Amino acid sequence: MCKQVQKEKNGRKNGSKKMKLVEEEGKPSKELPVETLNIVKRKRKSSNVQNAESRTASELHGVVWPTHIMERPDSEFKEKLMRLLRKPFSQGECDTLLDKATTRPPATMKRQTRGGVKYYNSEHERQPSYFDGHPDLAKQVRVESASKPNQLALLRGFFFWMENIAHHDQFRPWRDDFKQYKVTMVEIE
Structure with missing residues (x-):
């Protein structure tokens, strides 16, 4: 028994067609049965899935980037920064930090009045973003926008530097300018 679809026009709007199933006996079908045309989903072994997940997690976990940070002299600032940069990648954190770095908040204006000083947010002026x-x-x-983990590492380093700028051994993690300068001790006679 083979099922065949016939299209009928019954005065419908916009040329729409009514579908009708007609069964015909004795005619061999040249089409494959519908069941074999469906996409077959295969079950994966749980160990393979875990290996694939751990592989991608290990690629993103523990990456210290930019690499020039490793060449800097050891310090407390560097040690804390390394701990922060080794955290696993988080898309939510990346989006939050990128938004924080690009936001231009309204400028705070000051107006002197007889009663004192009044502060207000300007409607027309904006403060510069980071x-x-x-x-x-x-x-x-x-x-680095194509590489989200590297982009997140730069943003993490920047905001860490902003929070710890008062440390005597701080440096800007996104710059490698320390290589340009060599400190030498000079004795004065």
């Missing part, structure tokens, strides 16, 4: 103040970082983040 990227406006650090164009070299913004350029690197844009260049």
